Amino acid sequence: xxxxxxxxxxxxxxxxxxxxxxxxxxxxxxxxxxxxxxxxxxxxxxxxxxxxxxxxxxxxxxxxxxxxxxxxxxxxxxxxxxxxxxxxxxxxxxxxxxxxxxxxxxxxxxxxxxxxxxxxxxxxxxxxxxxxxxxxxxxxxxxxxxxxxxxxxxxxxxxxxxxxxxxxxxxxxxxxxxxxxxxxxxxxxxxxxxxxxxxxxxxxxxxxxxxxxxxxxxxxxxxxxxxxxxxxxxxxxxxxxxxxxxxxxxxxxxxxxxxxxxxxxxxxxxxxxx
Amino acid sequence: xxxxxxxxxxxxxxxxxxxxxxxxxxxxxxxxxxxxxxxxxxxxxxxxxxxxxxxxxxxxxxxxxxxxxxxxxxxxxxxxxxxxxxxxxxxxxxxxxxxxxxxxxxxxxxxxxxxxxxxxxxxxxxxxxxxxxxxxxxxxxxxxxxxxxxxxxxxxxxxxxxxxxxxxxxxxxxxxxxxxxxxxxxxxxxxxxxxxxxxxxxxxxxxxxxxxxxxxxxxxxxxxxxxxxxxxxxxxxxxxxxxxxxxxxxxxxxxxxxxxxxxxxxxxxxxxxxxxxxxxxxxxxxxxxx
Numbered sequence: 001x002x003x004x005x006x007x008x009x010x011x012x013x014x015x016x017x018x019x020x021x022x023x024x025x026x027x028x029x030x031x032x033x034x035x036x037x038x039x040x041x042x043x044x045x046x047x048x049x050x051x052x053x054x055x056x057x058x059x060x061x062x063x064x065x066x067x068x069x070x071x072x073x074x075x076x077x078x079x080x081x082x083x084x085x086x087x088x089x090x091x092x093x094x095x096x097x098x099x100x101x102x103x104x105x106x107x108x109x110x111x112x113x114x115x116x117x118x119x120x121x122x123x124x125x126x127x128x129x130x131x132x133x134x135x136x137x138x139x140x141x142x143x144x145x146x147x148x149x150x151x152x153x154x155x156x157x158x159x160x161x162x163x164x165x166x167x168x169x170x171x172x173x174x175x176x177x178x179x180x181x182x183x184x185x186x187x188x189x190x191x192x193x194x195x196x197x198x199x200x201x202x203x204x205x206x207x208x209x210x211x212x213x214x215x216x217x218x219x220x221x222x223x224x225x226x227x228x229x230x231x232x233x234x235x236x237x238x239x240x241x242x243x244x245x246x247x248x249x250x251x252x253x254x255x256x257x258x259x260x261x262x263x264x265x266x267x268x269x270x271x272x273x274x
Numbered sequence: 275x276x277x278x279x280x281x282x283x284x285x286x287x288x289x290x291x292x293x294x295x296x297x298x299x300x301x302x303x304x305x306x307x308x309x310x311x312x313x314x315x316x317x318x319x320x321x322x323x324x325x326x327x328x329x330x331x332x333x334x335x336x337x338x339x340x341x342x343x344x345x346x347x348x349x350x351x352x353x354x355x356x357x358x359x360x361x362x363x364x365x366x367x368x369x370x371x372x373x374x375x376x377x378x379x380x381x382x383x384x385x386x387x388x389x390x391x392x393x394x395x396x397x398x399x400x401x402x403x404x405x406x407x408x409x410x411x412x413x414x415x416x417x418x419x420x421x422x423x424x425x426x427x428x429x430x431x432x433x434x435x436x437x438x439x440x441x442x443x444x445x446x447x448x449x450x451x452x453x454x455x456x457x458x459x460x461x462x463x464x465x466x467x468x469x470x471x472x473x474x475x476x477x478x479x480x481x482x483x484x485x486x487x488x489x490x491x492x493x494x495x496x497x498x499x500x501x502x503x504x505x506x507x508x509x510x511x512x513x514x515x516x517x518x519x520x521x522x523x524x525x526x527x528x529x530x531x532x533x534x535x536x537x538x539x540x541x542x543x544x545x546x547x548x549x550x551x552x553x554x555x556x557x558x559x560x561x562x563x564x
Contacts, residue, residue, distance in 0.1 A: 008464050012370065015362025019430055023383045026397060026427075079297075082290020090287060100291070103298045109545040110301070111488030113514045114538040117521050118301050121308065125526050142301060145294050175283035196388070203390025206490045206518050231392040235491065238396050251393045262388050 027255075034252025037245055043253065052216050053233070054243045058250055063219040064227035065202050065257070068133055068212075071223075072140040073198040079141070080148035080197075081190065087149075088156045089164075089178055108146035115143045116207035124211060134223040136212030143207055144197040151196070155189030156182065188268070195265035199258050205231035230254040309539045312336070312532035321536070327501040329520075329530040336533050338540065340503050344510035348418055348493060349486035352425035357479050359426075360433035361468075367434070368441040369463055380438065387431035395495030398424040403496055410507065416498035418510045424496055425489060429482045436481070440474035441467055473559035480552040484545045490514035513537050 042056040049055030083100070091097040119139030129135045159182050167177040183190070205213075213232040220227040230250060237247040312321075316336050324337025363383075367376040402424055403415035444467040452462040498509030499519060511519075517534050524531040 005460055005464070009460055011358070012362045012365045012463070015359040016366025016370070019359055019363035019383065019434060020379055022427055023379075023386055023430070026386065026389070027382075029397065029401070030393070079290050079294045082287045083294045086287050086291035090284065091291075100295050100298075103295065103302065105549070106542070106546055107298045107301060109484065109488070109549055110542050111490060111514050111538075111545070113488075113490040113518045114305065114541065115301065117517055117534060117538055118304055120521060121526065121531070122300075122304055142297050145297065149294065173277075173280045175280045175287075179283070199388050203388075203392070205390070205392045206514075209518065210522055231390050231491075234392050234396060235495075238399060238495065244400060247396055251396055255389055255393055258388055258390060259385060262385065 030248070030252050030255055033248040037249030038252065042246075042249055046218065047216055047228075049243075051242060053237060053246065056246050056249065058228075058230070058233060058246075058253060060217060060219050061228040061230045061233040061250070062253065062257070064133075064213070064217075065230040065254070067220065067227065068137045068140060068208070068229065069198050069202040071133070071137040072144060072201045073194060075137065075141040076144040076148055076197055076201070077194045080145050080152055080194075083145070083149045084152040084156055085178060087153055089174065089182075104146040104149055107142075108150060112143055112204050113206040115139060116210060118142070119207060120210040130224055131210075131212045131214065131226045132224045133212060133220050133227050136208045136227070136229075139207050139211045140201040140204065143204065144201050147200060148193050148197040151193035152190055155186040155193065158189075159186050191268055192265050195261050199261055202261075203231055203254070203258055205229070205235050208232055209235075230257075305535055305539055305542070309532055309535035311527075312529060312536040315529055316533070321533075325503075327516075329524075329533060334529070336529070338513070338537060340501050341511055341513045341516050341537070342540070344418065344497075344504040345487055345512040345514075347504045348421045348425060348497070348510065348512060349483055351418070351422035352429060352486050353479055353483045355422060355426035356429040356433055356482060357475070360430055360478075361437045361475055363430075364434050364437035364441055365463055365467070368438055368445055369459060369467075380435065383431050383434050385431075386428070391428065391489060391492040392495075394424060394428055395492040398492060398496040412507060414498065414509070416496055416509060417507050418497060418504050419506050421493045421497040421510070421512075424492055425486050428489065428492060429486060432485060433478050433482050436478035437471070437475055440471035440478075443474075444470045473555065477552050477556045477559065480548055480555070484548040484552070487545055487548075488514060488541065490518050494518060513541050 037056070039056075042058065043062070044059050045057035046060060047053040047057040083104075087097050087100060091100075116139060119135065119142070123129045123135045123138060124131060163181060163185075164177060167181055168174065208229050209232055212226055213229040214226040215228075215233075215236055217226050217228050231254060234247055234250045234254065237243055237250060321336050321338050322342075323339060324335055325339065326335045327337055327340060328335050367380055371379070398420060402420050406412055406415035406417065406420055448466050448470070449462065452466060453459075493512055494515035497511065497515070499511045499515055500509040501511045501516070502509065504510035517537055520530070521534055524534055
């Protein structure tokens with residue numbers, strides 16, 4: 001009896017400290033290793049060295065990542081918001097809404113690499129689109145639509161139904177109620193879902209690998225130009241054995257961008273509460 | 275005027291919903307359509323029970339078996355490593371630390387979920403693989419073991435938050451009563467909280483497993499990628515890695531190309547059924563506890 005209790009105690013304490021240590025370890029490890037590499041030239045320069053990239057310079061990759069993150073976020077966010085609003089407030093046919101929901105859930109479970117495969121052969125090979133910012137953003141948009149829609153839908157369903165019905169019974173039109181009442185009251189969750197989606201898109205390497213990211217390029221000047229992406233750049237640096245040093249720096253920059261977006265959106269949400 | 279605005283709003287919403295639905299269906303049917311050539315030419319026993327994957331040899335053989343086994347092996351092992359640690363950690367956070375500290379640790383663990391998988395692959399390569407090479411005297415540390423350990427770390431955030439939620443529910447329901455009867459904290463945790471959350475933990479394990487199956491980059495970077503039958507300390511290639519590695523080289527509309535879509539389809543169907551099972555179990559469990 002005593003034995004079992006203390007074994008149980010040991011298990012709980014041990015696993016608690018292991019998981020916490022691993023979580024802290026990852027952040028600290030990357031931070032210290034990457035911090036040594038980071039300099040203004042590293043962040044703001046173009047790739048240097050032979051082969052290119054071995055002496056740092058990741059500005060085009062940062063710019064590329066932010067650009068496709070923004071495009072995918074805007075496209076995916078708008079479409080997801082419309083879909084979620086339609087499903088919750090407009091769709092009267094139960095069958096249609098359950099079909100859409102099932103399809104979304106099914107796509108949400110699709111591994112990102114399969115979406116990349118689709119983007120590559122449908123957009124690039126099939127429709128003869130050039131490997132570009134646009135093709136990669138569209139692929140990522142498709143990837144994040146189910147991810148964001150399911151979360152926004154959950155948020156919209158949690159808004160007060162009495163308020164909605166009350167507003168309708170006062171003769172206020174449905175669309176006006178949604179824009180002025182429902183969306184502001186769940187703004188926080190919508191923003192967090194959106195930011196999670198954007199972060200998911202920006203961190204994905206597999207889908208952009210064949211749909212638009214290239215090893216070396218400048219900052220893309222238009223939607224039809226190929227671009228550099230941080231995750232793909234990191235993958236190339238590591239996998240081709242170009243430079244582990246620079247990989248630490250790139251990984252840190254990518255992590256910081258992703259975490260910043262995450263934290264800003266969380267903070268925005270908590271301000272809304274006050 | 276008002277009516278027209280309403281109409282425009284409605285129009286925008288419906289169009290947006292239609293566009294996303296069409297996109298979703300397009301992806302699904304495209305994958306289905308592209309894999310048809312493969313399913314027509316290669317027989318069922320051949321791609322499921324054959325032994326070699328050699329799409330480019332003069333006598334091509336298409337067997338997914340090594341990759342399917344590798345995917346299952348790595349994902350199962352990762353879930354097996356992650357579950358006891360995450361459940362223990364969740365118990366620790368719900369019962370044994372200060373509320374503010376718990377919340378801080380929980381949000382740190384949650385942040386891990388936002389770290390892109392390439393970064394995990396990179397850390398796995400420079401830390402984990404090196405460690406295995408040094409301490410297990412392996413010639414190459416890229417192995418099923420490395421992949422599973424790395425994957426289990428990536429599963430932590432999902433499993434810890436899921437388990438913590440279940441324990442929190444149990445705590446709210448029974449903890450006060452148990453305490454007022456003079457039962458010790460540890461005994462309550464072991465005999466009441468844990469059994470009452472067991473269904474939720476199992477559902478979490480299923481969801482974690484389905485997540486693990488689809489993970490691409492991190493696993494690809496640390497498992498060595500050889501399409502052979504997996505051994506714990508040997509190289510292996512999972513289905514997502516297979517797709518990511520070969521989609522650039524497969525000839526458009528060839529059987530090889532179609533086989534990658536078939537692999538993707540198998541992946542989707544597997545993930546779908548696991549998630550379906552998890553949702554069923556979840557709602558069944560909810561009904562039982564009420």
